[in-house]
Amino acid sequence: xxxxxxxxxxxxxxxxxxxxxxxxxxxxxxxxxxxxxxxxxxxxxxxxxxxxxxxxxxxxxxxxxxxxxxxxxxxxxxxxxxxxxxxxxxxxxxxxxxxxxxxxxxxxxxxxxxxxxxxxxxxxxxxxxxxxxxxxxxxxxxxxxxxxxxxxxxxxxxxxxxxxxxxxxxxxxxxxxxxxxxxxxxxxxxxxxxxxxxxxxxxxxxxxxxx
Amino acid sequence: xxxxxxxxxxxxxxxxxxxxxxxxxxxxxxxxxxxxxxxxxxxxxxxxxxxxxxxxxxxxxxxxxxxxxxxxxxxxxxxxxxxxxxxxxxxxxxxxxxxxxxxxxxxxxxxxxxxxxxxxxxxxxxxxxxxxxxxxxxxxxxxxxxxxxxxxxxxxxxxxxxxxxxxxxxxxxxxxxxxxxxxxxxxxxxxxxxxxxxxxxxxxxxxxxxxxxxxxxxxxxxxxxxxxxxxxxxxxxxxxxxxxxxxxxxxxxxxxxxxxxxxxxxxxxxxxxxxxxxxxxxxxxxxxxxxxxxxxxxxxxxxxxxxxxxxxxxxxxxxxxxxxxxxxxxxxxxxxxxxxxxxxxxxxxxxxxxxxxxxxxxxxxxxxxxxxxxxxxxxxxxxxxxxxxxxxxxxxxxxxxxxxxxxxxxxxxxxxxxxxxxxxxxxxxxxxxxxxxxxxxxxxxxxxxxxxxxx
Numbered sequence: 001x002x003x004x005x006x007x008x009x010x011x012x013x014x015x016x017x018x019x020x021x022x023x024x025x026x027x028x029x030x031x032x033x034x035x036x037x038x039x040x041x042x043x044x045x046x047x048x049x050x051x052x053x054x055x056x057x058x059x060x061x062x063x064x065x066x067x068x069x070x071x072x073x074x075x076x077x078x079x080x081x082x083x084x085x086x087x088x089x090x091x092x093x094x095x096x097x098x099x100x101x102x103x104x105x106x107x108x109x110x111x112x113x114x115x116x117x118x119x120x121x122x123x124x125x126x127x128x129x130x131x132x133x134x135x136x137x138x139x140x141x142x143x144x145x146x147x148x149x150x151x152x153x154x155x156x157x158x159x160x161x162x163x164x165x166x167x168x169x170x171x172x173x174x175x176x177x178x179x180x181x182x183x184x185x186x187x188x189x190x191x192x193x194x195x196x197x198x199x200x201x202x203x204x205x206x207x208x209x210x211x
Numbered sequence: 212x213x214x215x216x217x218x219x220x221x222x223x224x225x226x227x228x229x230x231x232x233x234x235x236x237x238x239x240x241x242x243x244x245x246x247x248x249x250x251x252x253x254x255x256x257x258x259x260x261x262x263x264x265x266x267x268x269x270x271x272x273x274x275x276x277x278x279x280x281x282x283x284x285x286x287x288x289x290x291x292x293x294x295x296x297x298x299x300x301x302x303x304x305x306x307x308x309x310x311x312x313x314x315x316x317x318x319x320x321x322x323x324x325x326x327x328x329x330x331x332x333x334x335x336x337x338x339x340x341x342x343x344x345x346x347x348x349x350x351x352x353x354x355x356x357x358x359x360x361x362x363x364x365x366x367x368x369x370x371x372x373x374x375x376x377x378x379x380x381x382x383x384x385x386x387x388x389x390x391x392x393x394x395x396x397x398x399x400x401x402x403x404x405x406x407x408x409x410x411x412x413x414x415x416x417x418x419x420x421x422x423x424x425x426x427x428x429x430x431x432x433x434x435x436x437x438x439x440x441x442x443x444x445x446x447x448x449x450x451x452x453x454x455x456x457x458x459x460x461x462x463x464x465x466x467x468x469x470x471x472x473x474x475x476x477x478x479x480x481x482x483x484x485x486x487x488x489x490x491x492x493x494x495x496x497x498x499x500x501x502x503x504x505x506x507x508x509x510x511x512x513x514x515x516x517x518x519x520x521x522x523x524x525x526x527x528x529x530x531x532x533x534x535x536x537x538x539x540x541x542x543x544x545x546x547x548x549x550x551x552x553x554x555x556x557x558x559x560x561x562x563x564x565x566x567x568x569x570x571x572x573x574x575x576x577x578x579x580x581x582x583x584x585x586x587x588x589x590x591x592x593x594x595x596x597x598x599x600x601x602x603x604x605x606x607x608x609x610x611x612x613x614x615x616x617x618x619x620x621x622x623x624x625x626x627x628x629x630x631x632x633x634x635x636x637x638x639x640x641x642x643x644x645x646x647x648x649x650x651x652x653x654x655x656x657x658x659x660x661x662x663x664x665x666x
Contacts, residue, residue, distance in 0.1 A: 042222055043521035047599070080517040081221065082599045085290070089297045115298060166453065167294060169303045 001204060002099050003106045004113040006164075006172070007127040009156040010134030010141075010149070012189040016127060017106045019193035020200075029098060030108045036098075037091045043081065051087045053109055054159040055166045088167055109160070113177065114168035121207065123200060126178040127192065130185040179203075221518035226530045230538075234511025240381050241503035247388045248496050250395060251411050253560050256493075258399040259346075261564035263408050265489030266346025268476055269337035272469040273351060277322055279465035281362035284314045285369035287458030291450075292437070293373040301436050308370060308430070309443025310450045315366040319359035327355050338476025338488050350412045357416030364419040367426040374437045379429060383422045390418035468612055474620055475634070482624050483570075483631040490570035493561045494550075494578050501546030505539045505586050509593035516597040525660045532594055536587045543586035550579030577635040581642035585611070588642075588649040595652070607649050616641035 003020070007013025014030060021028040029036075034052060038045035080086065092115045095107060099116050107116075113124035129137075131150070139149035164172035175181050180199050184192040221229065256264040288311035295304040326333065330348060339347045354361075364387070371380040391414055397403040398410025406413065430439050472495070479487040512535040519527040549557055558571040592607030619637035627633025 041521075042219060043518070044523055047521055080513050080597055080599075082517045082521050082597075085294050085297075088294070092298060165449070167298075169295065169300070169306075169449070171449075 001104045001121055001123060001200065002102075002116060002119055003123045003125060003200065004116065005106060005108050005125045005127060006113060006178070007109065008129060008134060008173075009153045009160070010138035011127045011129035012137060012184050012192070013127040014108065015189050016184065016193040016196065017108060019190060020196055021106050023193075023197055024104065026104045026106060027102065028106045028108065029095075033091060033094060033107075033110055036094045037087070040094050040097075041081075041090045043087075043090075047082055048087055048091065051084050053163050055084055055163045111164055111167050114164075114170060123180075123203060124178045125196060126173060126175070126181045128173075128181065128183050130183070133185045218514075221515055222522050222524060222527070226515065226527060226534060229515050230508075230511050230531060230534055232511075233514055234508050236377065236381070237510040238504060238507030240384060241507040242500075243381070243384045243388050245496075245500040245503045247384075247391060248499060249560070250388070250392050251415060252493065252496060254395040254399050255408055255411050256562040256567075258396070259408055261489055261562055261567040262342055262485060263346045264492065264562055264567065265485040266339065266343035266408065267350060268488045268492040269334045269339040269343070269347050270351050270354070271492060271495075272337050272472045272476070273326065273333060274354060275465060275469045275472070277326070277355075277358060277361070278365065279462045279469070280318050280322055281315065281365050282369075282465060283458030283462040284311055284318055284362070284454060285366040285458070286461045287311075287454030287456070288314075288366065289369040289373035290457050291453060292370055296374060296437070304374075304437055305440070305443050306447065307450055307454070308437060308439060310446055311366055311370065311454065312363070312439065313444050313446055314451065314454065315362045316359055319362040323355045323358040327352065330355075336477075337473050338480050340480060340485050340488075342485050343488070346408050350408045353409055353412035353416065357412075357419070360416060360420050360423055364423045364426065367423065367430065370437075371426065371429070376429070379426075383426055386425065387418045387422045390421055391415055394418060464608075467609070471612055471616060474617060478620055478624065478634045479631070482629075482634055486567050486570045487574070487631060487634075489562075489567055490574050493558060493571050494575045497550065497557050497575065498546060498578065498582075501542050501549075501582070502589070504542040505589045508535050508539050508542070509590060511535075512590065512593065513597045516594055517599070520598040523663075525664050528598070529657070529660060532590070535594075536590045539586035539590045540583060541586075544583045547579050547582035550575045550582065574635050577632070578638050580639035581646060584646045585642050588646045591649040591653045595656075600656075603652055607645065607652065610645040610648055611642070614641075615644045 003017075005013055005017050017028050017030075034045050034048040037043075037048045088111075091110060095110065095112050095115050098105060098107070099119055113122070116122050131153075134153055135146050135149045138144075138153055139146050142149065142152075144152075161172040164170070170177050180196065182192055182195060186192075187195060252264060252267060255267060288307055291307050292304045295301075295307065330351060331344065334344060334347045334351065364383075368380045368383055371377070371383070394414035394417060395411055398406045398414045399408070404410060427439070429435065430437070432438055433440075475491060476488050479491055512531055515531045516528055519525075519531065554572040554575040555568060557575065558568050561571075562568060588607065588611055592604050592611065594604075595601070595607065596604035616637060619640050620634065623633035623637045623640070624630040625633070627636065
């Protein structure tokens with residue numbers, strides 16, 4: 001059973017996934033994906049870190065495209081291996097690999113729900129929280145002011161959404177594409193994790209009845 | 212990108228072999244388009260006359276602008292399709308294809324309508340004179356009427372390339388070039404259809420249409436993973452916005468390059484005459500042949516330098532840089548030799564008019580002074596892009612085409628005697644300054660590498 005958890009910044013998605021993972025005794029893949037991608041490709045991890053869950057829409061981003069102005073592009077279609085698109089391809093291959101090797105695991109973000117959309121039995125979850133809770137949690141974790149935290153959260157979520165929307169042609173947070181959307185402010189992080197576990201267990205039970 | 216994201220041979224295979232493997236296809240494609248560039252002008256210059264040749268000059272920036280907007284769709288769509296195909300998301304890829312199709316048509320139509328409405332003032336602004344306006348207009352009207360086909364043709368080529376069919380894209384390009392070479396004399400010359408400069412435009416459009424038909428046959432083949440079919444043509448705001456936001460940058464880069472040509476045309480007309488304007492278009496095309504060789508080399512270098520930089524194999528990075536600079540310098544020195552020692556022969560390809568020949572020879576010699584050095588500048592600029600230092604890349608590219616040229620262009624003729632020479636000399640002067648900046652930036656980067664290697 002492969003669970004992908006997409007989350008708003010500061011919603012406690014990471015903490016919740018750790019609880020769920022411990023409960024089932026499975027792995028959580030978060031920043032570890034960067035390490036694996038670096039290993040897989042031979043490229044230094046800093047490039048993957050820089051490109052993690054963000055796609056820059058600014059002036060500098062297009063400069064990575066090796067498309068020449070006349071529209072010729074590259075005859076080989078090779079382009080730069082350091083471009084966001086190339087790095088994403090590597091990371092997505094890593095995610096697919098993981099899904100094949102490990103029958104059960106949790107993957108956080110990185111468009112995993114889209115990348116693994118054809119995997120049977122995939123469970124996709126989206127965790128949100130009220131803005132106040134998120135600001136408080138973020139500010140406490142990073143030891144900054146509430147105002148700073150709020151602006152970072154808004155920017156971070158926007159970045160994450162751009163990243164997701166660019167690479168998946170879906171809309172980040174669109175309930176239609178997730179099996180379960182849950183607001184962690186209502187039951188707290190432990191409570192949310194419990195509910196998710198219940199949901200997953202029900203799904204497994206339903207699957208067994210049908211098979 | 213389909214297939215493996217990062218071919219690891221980039222880190223292990225011999226550098227010279229890699230460069231050959233990645234650069235040669237690009238170079239071949241580039242040579243095809245250089246020939247394409249030359250053919251129309253050569254036939255028009257010989258078939259009609261020097262004034263027609265000068266009449267073509269203001270149409271080039273206009274066609275470039277049109278190409279820039281077309282590329283906006285083509286580059287944006289092909290980038291997105293490439294990403295989707297990498298995720299085996301064929302449904303989305305086809306949607307993007309459909310949207311690109313519609314967008315190309317829309318952009319083509321709008322551009323054609325707007326430009327046709329203001330054609331004369333635009334051409335005059337771009338460097339046409341009363342002597343050359345009729346030629347420019349006649350050519351451009353027909354080009355614009357076929358604009359939609361041109362956009363579709365280039366757009367599909369970009370998409371074919373990113374969809375894993377670079378060979379088919381190359382074949383389409385070669386087909387267009389060959390057809391144009393055949394049709395041009397047939398349409399232009401008195402012994403053929405005798406359509407004059409109009410014939411050249413029609414031949415160009417017709418060749419593109421034939422290629423377009425071939426492309427569409429490929430893209431409507433149900434067995435292709437990516438094919439046109441009903442239902443994909445509905446424009447989706449998200450896709451349109453994404454395509455445009457990716458494509459806007461190559462579009463702007465192209466527009467910047469056009470602006471320079473417009474400035475130069477106007478300056479040449481101001482301090483010289485129509486012959487100077489026509490001469491420059493010839494000189495530009497000849498030097499472009501060699502520039503495209505370097506561009507092809509650069510495209511081959513990109514993945515190699517980028518990968519090895521990412522893998523911290525700085526020794527290999529320096530190696531591929533050196534090798535590329537070497538070959539680029541060879542290419543540009545070849546250009547230097549042609550321009551300095553054989554300018555008359557190069558000019559004779561385009562015209563036999565004595566006054567035009569004299570002007571071409573003079574300008575070509577001056578223009579090529581710094582050629583042997585400029586190859587390395589181009590490589591260095593592209594190198595910075597490959598190793599993910601985009602600001603330096605953009606700075607070097609702009610400094611070669613734009614930053615120094617414009618001020619020199621405006622300033623030199625004010626004190627140079629004769630003033631027209633001032634216009635010609637501004638080009639190698641700008642080349643020289645941009646080379647120096649390139650070498651400085653490179654020296655700093657190499658020092659960096661040495662430090663990293665020693666760590």
